[in-house]
Amino acid sequence: MANKVKVPTSLHSLASGVPLLTGSNFLEWYEHVQFRLGVLDLVMALLEDKPADINEYSTAEQVALSKSWKRTNRLSLMFMKLTIANNIKTSLPQTVNALEYLQAVEDRFRPTDKSLAGTIMAELTTMKYDGNRGVQDHILNMADKAAKLKTSNS
Incomplete structure (x- = not known):
């Protein structure tokens, strides 16, 4: 059975320790985000593909995995958006997938x-x-x- 994800502290308080992404500080921002999401045990959505949608034939383990993935995806996305300057957020694609969002940020700001x-x-x-x-x-x-x-x- 999949582990239940627990967030021990406020997401906002951990996000406040991450430098606000302004564009020129992408590498520093990226390291802080990866570390904080790892500490919060919210990297599942960044490491694993979205599980298949649940249906009446899904096992209890599949249901738990899907719920856990959806939660980590939602929280990871919220965490990243909390740490990005507003003028940058508006120029990024609107997505509900944390990995796609992180990839869009990386594509835009990672230096060649x-x-x-x-x-x-x-x-x-x-x-x-x-x-x-x-x-x-x-x-x-x-x-x-x-x-x-x-x-x-x-």
């Missing part, structure tokens, strides 16, 4: 690999130690950018 690589390379080549932060922070920042550059080229 070449432009991301170019941006990171420019940041790395012009980066200078300014003395305001510690040397360790500066090195960690450079290592982070190098790792992002490596993953964008793979």
Whole structure:
């Protein structure tokens, strides 16, 4: 039998910790959304296809799975919409499927690999130690950018 999804805290309070998607911060927003939905155990609708519609021949397990999927889909969609700026929401397609909605956001805002690589390379080549932060922070920042550059080229 499918596990019953429980949401232990307010969806709104967890959504308030996610940076509002404004367009230029897609990757940060995406990571926060994925993490929070995982913590809330609401990723089922993002990982599994919608189960077949229930009918009089459906088993108790199929009915439970369908109800669980519908709930996680609805809550995931609401969660994502809470964390997107209003001017962006109006330009996204209206869908009742959380995975389709996330895909539409990703298609619109995920930087292409070449432009991301170019941006990171420019940041790395012009980066200078300014003395305001510690040397360790500066090195960690450079290592982070190098790792992002490596993953964008793979």
